[in-house]
Amino acid sequence: MKKKILSVAILGVGSRGGNAYGSEMHKQSDKFKITAICDVNKEKLKHYGELLQVDEANRFDSEDTFFAERRADALIICTFDNMHADECVRAFELGYDVLLEKPVASKREDCLRIIEAQEKYGRRATVCHVLRYSPIYEKVDELIQDGKIGRLVHIEASEPVNYWHFSHSFVRGNSGSTERAAPMLISKCCHDLDLIAHYAGAECDSVSSIGALSFFTPLNAPDGSADRCVDCKLIDDCPYSAKKLYIERWHRLGAPINSWPTAMLATAPITEEKLLSAIEKGPYGRCVFRCGNNACDNQTMHMSFKNGVKASFCVTAFNEDASRRYIFHGTYGAIELTADAVTLREYGKEPVIYPVSDMVKVGGEHGGGDVRLIYSFYRELMGEEKSPTALENSMEGYLIAAAAEESRMCGGISVRVRNEE
């Protein structure tokens, strides 16, 4: 049977909308046709308009014009964090099904508003919690569901973001300030909280959290440092120097014509000249101690779930290696998840190792999660399967994060996730 080709529109053709999803959907031309794009950045609009073969009449630089009418079967929302809620509600009103980039929203009220709109207009939405689609995380799910570790008692999870990624996204970049982005715990760790809630397998009861912005502030600026790296005497010494992170590192990677994070400084084909111009003039060339940022650079939390499962989670900017590390402690065994492998340790038996390289068969970011999410979104819209990250099943992590932020602001007190007796 001939497959239906879904028409899709993309709101925000940046790193995620244009590069991760737009480019992949354009490749999967037997399933998707990109019919309209919208971005306030005219350079990106032109670049992705040409790359994704969207005609000029369907490239919009204003959200209001774009939303004047429905332009496709589905809408991909990939703008800044704090815009997602309003845009998603507008999309449902127009009758779109939605692929919604994480985070769903920064505030509990916004999450509830989106869910209400979805129910009211009867639309489908999938949240881009891409890790849930990676075979690595699916393997953990399978081992827990098969009872290999007995009863799950505790999840120990950590996300060392790594120093250059953190300074790129949460100091210099879009997510540095809660004016445009969700708090760091939501913006960066909604993946982890979604995974933890999913594996715990019950609603979360209570949460406590402590955390702070401890380093990337003017007080920690080295003596004699300047507002921009290009004017700074420490340009060749500071590990956070924009020259080191965006130009030298790009060269070490073989000067790719289009790869993250340099794709956020310049459109493809990326050149040294474009990168230099971006760090001379743009946000990514600012001194990391003078960006007016307020995102926490370290945070820890404890969670208690209604079925008795407990979890602890730690996120930090301060590490070289960016790999998530999870241990699932059960009554008859434990599972360790690292960048290289999932290891099953049934007590008293030899460990069984599942190498990541054997599990991940498709390319792309997030252990194949980006590409497999797109396959799943297509099947969801064809009515062939329920998306694992359907909007209505993706809210627990956000409720946990909202309670954790409340706890952090109150010095780490225990906060109930739901207002119930």
Ligand SMILES: NC(=O)c1ccc[n+]([C@@H]2O[C@H](COP(=O)([O-])OP(=O)(O)OC[C@H]3O[C@@H](n4cnc5c(N)ncnc54)[C@H](O)[C@@H]3O)[C@@H](O)[C@H]2O)c1
């Ligand atoms: N799923 C993941 O793993 C993952 C990874 C990184 C980022 N994200 C999320 O994806 C979203 C986009 O991040 P990104 O890295 O692509 O950022 P980006 O800056 O590369 O892209 C955002 C785009 O939105 C555009 N935009 C801003 N306001 C707009 C408006 N009013 N109308 C139309 N376009 C507008 C910007 O010009 C930009 O091109 C964020 O919410 C981020 O948290 C998700």
